[in-house]
Amino acid sequence: MKEEVYKVFRKYGRLLAIHGYVAGHGGNLSLRSGNRMFITRHGAHLEDLKPQDVIETRVDKPSSLDTIASSEILLHRAIYMESAQYLACIHTHSPYAIATSFFYDELKPIDAEASYVLKRIPVVEGEAGSQRMAEAVAKALKESHSVIVRGHGVFTAAQVIDVAYRYACLVERSAQLLYLVDVLKKLGYTFITPTHL
Amino acid sequence: MRKIAYIDLSTPKVEHIDPGMDLLTNYLGGRGLGVKLVYDNLNPALNPYHPDNVIVFATGPLTATRVYTSGRYALISKSPLTNTIFDSNSGGFFGFFLKSSGFDAVLIKGRAPKPSIIVVDEGDVTVKSADSLWGLPTGETVKELLNEYGSRCGVACIGPAGENLTRFACVVSDGIGFAGRGGLGAVLGSKNVKAVVARGSRRVDVADENLLNDLLKNFIKRIRLNPITGKSLPRFGTPVLVNVVNEYGMFPSFNFKSTYFEDAELVSGEALIEGFIVKSRSCYNCPIACKKVTRVNGRMGEGPEYESLWALSALCGINDLKTVIEANYLCNDLGLDTITMGSTLACAMELSERRLIPIQLSWGDKEKVKNLILDTAYRRGLGNDLAEGSKRLAEKYGYSEASMNVKGLELPAYDPRGAYGQALAYATSNRGGCHLRAYMISFELLGVPVLLDRFSPVGKADLVVYQQNFFAAVDSLVLCKFLTLGLDDESIAQALKAVTGKPYDKRELLKAGERIWNLERSFNLREGFTSSDDTLPTRLLTPVDKGPCAGRVIPLKEMLNDYYAVRGWLSGNPLNGEPLKNPGVNGLKPL
Numbered sequence: 001m002k003e004e005v006y007k008v009f010r011k012y013g014r015l016l017a018i019h020g021y022v023a024g025h026g027g028n029l030s031l032r033s034g035n036r037m038f039i040t041r042h043g044a045h046l047e048d049l050k051p052q053d054v055i056e057t058r059v060d061k062p063s064s065l066d067t068i069a070s071s072e073i074l075l076h077r078a079i080y081m082e083s084a085q086y087l088a089c090i091h092t093h094s095p096y097a098i099a100t101s102f103f104y105d106e107l108k109p110i111d112a113e114a115s116y117v118l119k120r121i122p123v124v125e126g127e128a129g130s131q132r133m134a135e136a137v138a139k140a141l142k143e144s145h146s147v148i149v150r151g152h153g154v155f156t157a158a159q160v161i162d163v164a165y166r167y168a169c170l171v172e173r174s175a176q177l178l179y180l181v182d183v184l185k186k187l188g189y190t191f192i193t194p195t196h197l
Numbered sequence: 198m199r200k201i202a203y204i205d206l207s208t209p210k211v212e213h214i215d216p217g218m219d220l221l222t223n224y225l226g227g228r229g230l231g232v233k234l235v236y237d238n239l240n241p242a243l244n245p246y247h248p249d250n251v252i253v254f255a256t257g258p259l260t261a262t263r264v265y266t267s268g269r270y271a272l273i274s275k276s277p278l279t280n281t282i283f284d285s286n287s288g289g290f291f292g293f294f295l296k297s298s299g300f301d302a303v304l305i306k307g308r309a310p311k312p313s314i315i316v317v318d319e320g321d322v323t324v325k326s327a328d329s330l331w332g333l334p335t336g337e338t339v340k341e342l343l344n345e346y347g348s349r350c351g352v353a354c355i356g357p358a359g360e361n362l363t364r365f366a367c368v369v370s371d372g373i374g375f376a377g378r379g380g381l382g383a384v385l386g387s388k389n390v391k392a393v394v395a396r397g398s399r400r401v402d403v404a405d406e407n408l409l410n411d412l413l414k415n416f417i418k419r420i421r422l423n424p425i426t427g428k429s430l431p432r433f434g435t436p437v438l439v440n441v442v443n444e445y446g447m448f449p450s451f452n453f454k455s456t457y458f459e460d461a462e463l464v465s466g467e468a469l470i471e472g473f474i475v476k477s478r479s480c481y482n483c484p485i486a487c488k489k490v491t492r493v494n495g496r497m498g499e500g501p502e503y504e505s506l507w508a509l510s511a512l513c514g515i516n517d518l519k520t521v522i523e524a525n526y527l528c529n530d531l532g533l534d535t536i537t538m539g540s541t542l543a544c545a546m547e548l549s550e551r552r553l554i555p556i557q558l559s560w561g562d563k564e565k566v567k568n569l570i571l572d573t574a575y576r577r578g579l580g581n582d583l584a585e586g587s588k589r590l591a592e593k594y595g596y597s598e599a600s601m602n603v604k605g606l607e608l609p610a611y612d613p614r615g616a617y618g619q620a621l622a623y624a625t626s627n628r629g630g631c632h633l634r635a636y637m638i639s640f641e642l643l644g645v646p647v648l649l650d651r652f653s654p655v656g657k658a659d660l661v662v663y664q665q666n667f668f669a670a671v672d673s674l675v676l677c678k679f680l681t682l683g684l685d686d687e688s689i690a691q692a693l694k695a696v697t698g699k700p701y702d703k704r705e706l707l708k709a710g711e712r713i714w715n716l717e718r719s720f721n722l723r724e725g726f727t728s729s730d731d732t733l734p735t736r737l738l739t740p741v742d743k744g745p746c747a748g749r750v751i752p753l754k755e756m757l758n759d760y761y762a763v764r765g766w767l768s769g770n771p772l773n774g775e776p777l778k779n780p781g782v783n784g785l786k787p788l
Contacts (some may be wrong), residue, residue, distance in 0.1 A: 064466045
């Protein structure tokens with residue numbers, strides 16, 4: 001199974017990197033299967049994952065392999081334990097999402113697709129790797145499919161990784177659109193509210 | 198004022214000596230100070246059991262301050278196991294009490310006419326009779342001395358193994374700290390010293406309290422956020438490494454015949470937590486609390502740590518955790534280094550498999566293992582041969598390949614065929630097969646601070662040299678190396694600056710570390726070691742055919758050339774007994 005997980009992680013890791021949502025050692029991916037969790041290892045490059053970058057550990061309690069797993073393992077575990085419907089989590093360092101998180105406590109997407117799919121994207125706070133952040137994100141994801149940690153990045157969760165990936169793309173697209181709309185407003189353009197949204 | 202107690206047990210005479218600021222500036226304290234004192238006070242080729250051998254208990258400039266993990270001490274002498282210069286670092290509280298007694302270090306020479314203890318108390322040193330303590334296990338010894346001197350004192354003692362000059366006898370402090378490797382407990386035993394007791398109320402002056410406060414606030418945050426010091430070690434202790442290392446095919450089993458252990462789960466950190474761990478403990482001023490108290494069959498005791506657990510399980514083919522814990526307790530009681538004990542037992546098992554020794558000792562024989570541990574401490578029967586360590590055991594019975602040692606010190610629980618940097622670190626270690634001179638595992642396995650390709654030799658020599666220098670400095674301050682998983686060299690240099698008021702930065706710290714390293718190498722060269730001793734056992738230079746490390750051959754020669762070049766020891770040819778080019782000792786007066 002680890003081999004299969006590796007193939008999946010490698011595919012979505014590359015896609016996220018192509019979009020610029022992750023770079024360097026940033027971001028992580030996880031999948032749950034039964035009481036096991038597969039997660040990218042600490043220090044892995046998502047744009048070029050190797051087989052040894054996939055760590056198999058427990059979902060229901062800490063394991064010694066947490067030592068080499070992503071430093072966000074606490075958070076991934078908290079998400080799965082809080083919401084049994086989620087089987088995949090993605091974490092990115094999407095630049096527009098991070099930038100807008102400094103100005104909003106909640107993002108309300110204004111484009112058709114994201115406003116329909118995501119509805120709202122809460123912004124929470126917490127120190128990377130901390131229990132507090134893990135709890136805040138897990139709680140937010142009970143009500144919503146995506147959340148932004150202020151100044152840090154995006155967490156999305158879904159039943160399958162492809163959907164979690166879609167959510168990650170939508171969050172960043174929404175944040176980018178909000179920024180562009182704000183720029184156009186400041187340039188003096190009149191905003192026309194769509195009647196169908 | 199700085200002070201060293203110089204004790205000659207043969208006379209007996211006690212002198213209080215001011216080491217001078219130069220010595221402390223150049224060698225910091227702890228390991229560095231001890232190495233310098235031993236180097237200056239020993240003649241080459243001296244038998245480690247000769248009364249003229251000296252043994253030094255040394256604290257560092259940060260000992261007994263508010264800097265985390267500052268209760269440790271260093272123990273330095275010439276090792277009866279390896280004949281190299283040897284320092285062993287111990288946790289617990291003894292270092293705190295030694296510093297509080299008013300001494301930076303205690304140097305012991307000579308031999309007491311009968312069993313003795315040394316009491317270091319509020320600036321005074323006395324030698325007293327230990328007739329009633331001789332023969333007692335370490336736990337009982339500590340208890341008796343705490344009863345006599347009160348609970349606010351530190352006790353460093355030997356057990357029956359040290360008394361009987363088992364070559365890998367250790368020194369146990371306060372029941373939770375172990376100066377484990379190299380047989381320094383036997384050096385104390387050869388001097389008829391059962392224990393050193395330290396007591397005092399002196400406080401260490403701090404030059405810049407404000408800077409120290411700011412640093413400590415930053416340190417605790419980083420220690421707590423680090424996944425290893427903040428989560429893994431507090432929860433599982435060092436046995437957290439069992440599954441991790443085995444996963445990478447680096448958990449040697451059956452005397453390094455295999456690089457992984459099929460039954461690792463049965464002896465893992467998880468198995469320990471589920472059945473045996475009762476509570477955590479910490480050394481003086483340590484927020485990590487990696488020490489674990491266990492209980493088995495109604496008895497409570499310390500550990501086992503990762504290395505002890507491995508040596509007494511996978512290395513010997515034992516998969517029963519109860520047996521391993523009990524064997525660990527036995528080694529602690531008797532005052533034996535668990536790594537060398539396990540490795541010597543595994544060596545004996547292999548010799549038995551080849552029908553080279555006069556007993557039948559199968560892999561995994563739990564009952565015989567416990568009996569042999571006792572026999573080793575008391576030098577009975579085959580135990581008398583085991584007490585010599587694996588190198589001498591294997592040589593005696595005609596198959597030296599069965600001993601997994603470097604420079605006479607048995608290798609620890611990371612198979613070097615899985616991490617080339619660690620392989621180089623083992624080969625070049627001044628004290629022999631040791632993972633703590635340079636812990637390349639943090640780069641090559643744990644990814645702290647960054648993950649490297651463990652099968653690449655590129656850049657490894659530079660990193661090994663850096664780590665060796667850095668850890669020599671850390672051992673001289675005397676701090677716990679776990680701090681270095683969360684704190685970098687500049688942070689530690691800043692702490693030293695805050696306490697001493699001297700303008701230390703990372704460069705000065707690393708220079709001191711290099712000086713200490715070179716002095717150790719000088720000592721070893723003087724004893725007859727050459728660059729041909731910078732090697733690994735033959736078994737580890739040949740590939741295994743199964744597991745994650747299958748087919749891998751360590752490019753040791755290539756890395757050694759790089760290493761000597763980085764060290765500046767090379768002038769086109771290997772060292773081979775030639776004087777060092779830049780030992781860093783010129784111009785310093787002997788004590």
